[in-house]
Amino acid sequence: MNETFDSDTTETDKDERGLDPRDAARLLVQTQRRAQRELDFRSPWLSLLAAAAALVAFGAVWLSVRAQHPYKGPTVVGLLGLYAVVAIRIATVVYAHRRATAGVSGRSVSQRRAEGATLGVALVAVYVLMGALANNGASDAVVYGVYVGTATLIVLGTFWAARSALREDSMGLGLSIAIMLIAAGSAFAGPRGVWLSDGVGLCVVLLGYSAAQTWLLRASRTDA
Amino acid sequence: MTVDALDPLIHVPARLQIVATLAALPDGDALSFTRLQDMIGLTPGNLITHLRKLEDADYLTSEKTGNGPASRTSVALTNHGRAALDTYTETLRSLLNGL
Numbered sequence: 001m002n003e004t005f006d007s008d009t010t011e012t013d014k015d016e017r018g019l020d021p022r023d024a025a026r027l028l029v030q031t032q033r034r035a036q037r038e039l040d041f042r043s044p045w046l047s048l049l050a051a052a053a054a055l056v057a058f059g060a061v062w063l064s065v066r067a068q069h070p071y072k073g074p075t076v077v078g079l080l081g082l083y084a085v086v087a088i089r090i091a092t093v094v095y096a097h098r099r100a101t102a103g104v105s106g107r108s109v110s111q112r113r114a115e116g117a118t119l120g121v122a123l124v125a126v127y128v129l130m131g132a133l134a135n136n137g138a139s140d141a142v143v144y145g146v147y148v149g150t151a152t153l154i155v156l157g158t159f160w161a162a163r164s165a166l167r168e169d170s171m172g173l174g175l176s177i178a179i180m181l182i183a184a185g186s187a188f189a190g191p192r193g194v195w196l197s198d199g200v201g202l203c204v205v206l207l208g209y210s211a212a213q214t215w216l217l218r219a220s221r222t223d224a
Numbered sequence: 225m226t227v228d229a230l231d232p233l234i235h236v237p238a239r240l241q242i243v244a245t246l247a248a249l250p251d252g253d254a255l256s257f258t259r260l261q262d263m264i265g266l267t268p269g270n271l272i273t274h275l276r277k278l279e280d281a282d283y284l285t286s287e288k289t290g291n292g293p294a295s296r297t298s299v300a301l302t303n304h305g306r307a308a309l310d311t312y313t314e315t316l317r318s319l320l321n322g323l
Contacts, residue, residue, distance in 0.1 A: 024235060024240060031240070031244040034263075039249065102256075104255055105254050105255075106254045
């Protein structure tokens with residue numbers, strides 16, 4: 001070690017006393033759970049915020065298209081509402097993530113960068129395909145309604161499912177599968193209904209996810 | 225089986241906390257000295273003494289990057305350290321089942 005701190009040997013000698021096995025087991029479990037909690041950016045309140053964000057973002061778009069006959073797509077005001085909520089959501093996740101992973105370095109940092117780049121490319125591909133559909137004469141109802149609302153969520157769900165499977169995170173995997181099913185099912189609601197169905201569906205699933213996180217957190221604290 | 229069967233290097237509150245905290249990181253990751261100190265709540269001097277003992281036993285590795293005030297030391301559990309914690313946990317479980 002190259003740190004230049006003064007060693008407090010008196011305090012260290014005092015700490016050298018052994019532990020009762022029961023106390024050791026309790027300390028081990030408490031430390032492991034606290035470390036896992038502090039190093040993980042996900043939390044019930046973050047999921048709760050995501051539920052509210054989904055409802056407000058998709059709700060804003062739905063309000064802007066619900067009276068359109070024929071369907072033209074989200075208005076500028078509706079899109080501004082959507083992007084504002086998405087920007088706030090990204091900012092809260094980045095803040096929580098940076099806080100949780102402060103001081104962590106190594107392999108997982110480069111893995112996260114590769115995952116982020118992959119997701120970015122996949123989302124760009126969704127919008128390139130949207131441009132191609134519009135260019136090939138697909139209707140506004142398909143391009144700016146059913147397709148974009150569904151494809152974006154399916155890409156996000158697939159990405160999170162793969163990430164969760166690699167980390168053996170069964171709750172995250174369940175959430176991702178639910179998001180993909182909501183996206184696919186919402187496509188049947190048509191160009192206007194897809195936004196409302198996505199918003200309400202995501203909100204319900206994320207509320208359930210937040211409740212499950214809270215329950216697990218309380219259970220682990222009680223066990224410890 | 226008695227308490228003596230437990231690895232004496234780990235069977236100390238501070239070092240048990242250090243090893244358990246570092247084991248929560250994914251394999252191949254390291255934690256900065258200051259973050260580890262924040263998470264465990266030991267004084268810098270106390271922490272560094274325990275880290276040295278664990279490093280001497282090849283339970284963890286440390287790496288210093290940068291110079292002067294901007295320097296940063298990171299610590300990571302080695303495979304040997306992870307195996308030692310697994311063995312410690314198993315021994316502890318056997319001991320508690322026998323009590």
